[in-house]
Amino acid sequence: xxxxxxxxxxxxxxxxxxxxxNGHDSGLLIRSRLICSTCETRIIQTPVDDQYxxxxxxxxxxxxxxx
Numbered sequence: 687x688x689x690x691x692x693x694x695x696x697x698x699x700x701x702x703x704x705x706x707x708n709g710h711d712s713g714l715l716i717r718s719r720l721i722c723s724t725c726e727t728r729i730i731q732t733p734v735d736d737q738y739x740x741x742x743x744x745x746x747x748x749x750x751x752x753x
Contacts, residue, residue, distance in 0.1 A: 701725035701745050716749055 696705045699713065699722040706712035706722045713722040721729075725742075732739045 699725055700748070701729075701742065719749055 697715070697718075697720040698705050700719050701721055702725050704722065706720070706724075713720050713724075714726055728738070729742045729746075732742065
C-alpha cells in the first residue's frame with residue numbers, strides 16, 4: 687500500500703491515539719484516517735450494550751463528518 691501521508695509519517699489511530707508498529711498496514715485506513723488492528727478487533731468483539739461500544743460508535747461517526 688502506498689503511504690497517503692505527504693510527510694511519509696506513520697498515522698495515528700483515531701480510537702486509541704497510538705501509532706501502530708506496522709504503520710497503516712496494521713489496520714483499517716478509512717478516509718485517510720487509521721483504525722489500528724487492535725481497535726478494530728475491540729470494536730468487533732465489544733457487545734452493543736457495553737459503554738465502550740457507544741464510545742467507538744461516536745468516534746467512528748467522526749470519520750464521516752464533512753462528507
